[in-house]
Amino acid sequence: MKEMRRVLSVIVLNEHGVLSRISGLFAGRGYNIDSLTVAPIPKTNLSRLTIITSGNTKVLEQIVKQLHKLIPTYKVIESSAFVEKEMALVKIPLNEDFNGLDAMLKAYNGTIANSGEDFIVVMVADDYDRIDSFLKAVKKYNPVDMVRGGSVALDI
Amino acid sequence: MDLNGSQMLIEALRKENVKVVFGYPGGAIMNVYDEVYKQNYFKHILTRHEQAAVHAADGYARASGNVGVAFVTSGPGFTNAVTGLATAYMDSTPMVVISGQVPISMIGTDAFQEIDAVGISRPCVKHNYLVKDVSELPRILKEAFYIARTGRPGPVHIDIPKDVTAQMGKFEYPDEIKMQTYKPTYKGNPRQIKKAIEAIALSKRPVLYIGGGAINSNAANEVREFAKITGIPAVETLMARGVLEHDNPLLLGMLGMHGCYSANMAMSEADLMIAFGPRFDDRVTGKLSEFAKHAKIIHIDIDPSSIGKIVDVEYPIVGDLKNVIEAMLPLAKEQIDESKYKPWRDLLNRYSEIHPLRYQDSDEVLKPQWVIERTGKLLGDKALITTDVGQHQMWSAQFYPFSHPRQFITSGGLGTMGFGLPAAMGVKKACPEKISINFTGDGSILMNIQELMTAVESKIPVVNIILNNQFLGMVRQWQTFFYDKRYSSTDLTMQPDFVKLVESFGGVGYRVHTKAEFDEALKSAIESNTIAMIDVHIDRLENVLPMVPSGGTLYNMMLEYKE
Incomplete structure (x- = not known):
């Protein structure tokens, strides 16, 4: 069976140990986590997790059911219609030639987030596959470090 | 009413109508045991090992249908209880297990008898709690009993730090509970039920595949009624023994690895399988690609994750089995016209006649x-039968x-020797x-032998029948069949x-x-009342x-062993 990428938005009670229930479920049953982000939903007792996972149809169906089965799970949204964005930060030495960097940042919803004595830090926010290509393209500026944030998604 | 944490626990158990608690005290749970000493709502039975306390609560729950309760202390007390929790989880037994924990201020310091209990129990319980403040305790206790007994039942573990058991707080124990995130589905979807009945009416070779859910749902009467009305032959899993009475003409027997020939052939030749709360365990299905490959499947289960898993x-029908069968x-x-299935029943009965369950009796x-x-x-x-494993x-x-549900109590899923x-x-x-x-073996019985002391002290007569072959028999059997009789560590x-x-x-x-000698011993053992x-x-x-054989097909059974 074919492996597919799947975005899951999981709403859970924001309580002690809930993240370990979810990560433990994935680890214990051998499911993949490609990325996972979590933050409280304002003015509620809930948190939203965005999990990017992959597997065949049967595995993906089980993942959703097993997530539902956890007592603190309020809702699992697995709609195919998501706005999904990821951000990345990249640290570039100041002695580089920045020719074309502005245009590149613009193309990937980016900006210069910080400028110090030796480095600048740029940030971009875009679709996860465009982040892939940005991180490839930005290599010509010899970045010394980079971090991606993992996807966040909202169903539409 | 203001109570300390330990008193709250005792009061909650009273409200939940708990009659018996099995347990073993220790440092972190001493405040609770002090209140156990002062109360007379329930009987506390001191086992001689924490694992046994949890298994005893498990046996109590399986036989009665009520939530079983056990107390253990922190650290090794809790880790000893883990096998009991996992056993209950695999077989969906409703239980609440309370463990002591080091005081909150000491959590995370590697204190004496400290272990991350909820971290360990998480994958082997339905749900667990670490109580951080006594104000949460009444709600957590109420939720724990509710979660344990509703939906697909299972064990719930509550870890209570020692200072919480002494803290004073307001005790309000609600009669009803509603949880924001936990709402099991009891009623089956009527459209799905209608479609399932139509599929049965169209089928020629249907089979009822009855699992442990029929017992947990207290649906034996409904299953019997359904079988009677429809005339559909039935097979039972290990966990479902007793749902149909042994002399029910529609019951072919147990299926699976050591099931009977006709039961396995019924699954293999059926055109429709009506699954009443089983979970398609690998010991039942054998090789999956060949399992019931001519059959369409109706699967009724209260746990949606059981459906389509294997x-x-x-x-698919998600719901409480009793409720769904009533519908x-x-x-x-x-x-459904039961006469339509007569040729199918006749065929299966012939299978039963050709290859019944049998053994060669001996005078020696x-x-x-x-x-x-x-x-x-x-x-x-007159007897309830418990077993060990093997x-x-x-x-x-x-x-x-x-002849009735809850007559056969056995560790099916986890296969726990010492149970x-x-x-x-x-x-x-x-x-x-x-x-x-x-019924036990000479291997299994030694795994919780210390409980003889509990039984004597608390006057609990149990007749242990050791089928003693001086072997770890099941492993020995596999070594005979599949490992050229190299009896590695089984003698x-x-x-x-x-x-x-x-x-x-x-x-x-x-x-x-x-x-x-056996007849005489059994009679005397029962009369001894000890x-x-x-x-x-x-x-x-x-x-x-x-x-x-493991990974083999149900329709290709080894009927006898030839050297």
């Missing part, structure tokens, strides 16, 4: 199957004539009017004198080599047959 299902019955009466040596059959003949439905477990499932004796004590506490029999010739052993605890023991051990020396090399 096999694809054409007619199916009137439609079944209208639409006792056969384990005879011992079980004989016990069944003498005691029938050959004796399979022989019990095959040869005891079960039998403590569980049989729990069974006896739940149903004191019944005879509690534990248990070195063993204690079981008669003296039980006598040293204050119970009664019998050594049995003949049929006459813990008893019947050490039955059986044919050392007897095998459990028939057998579907």
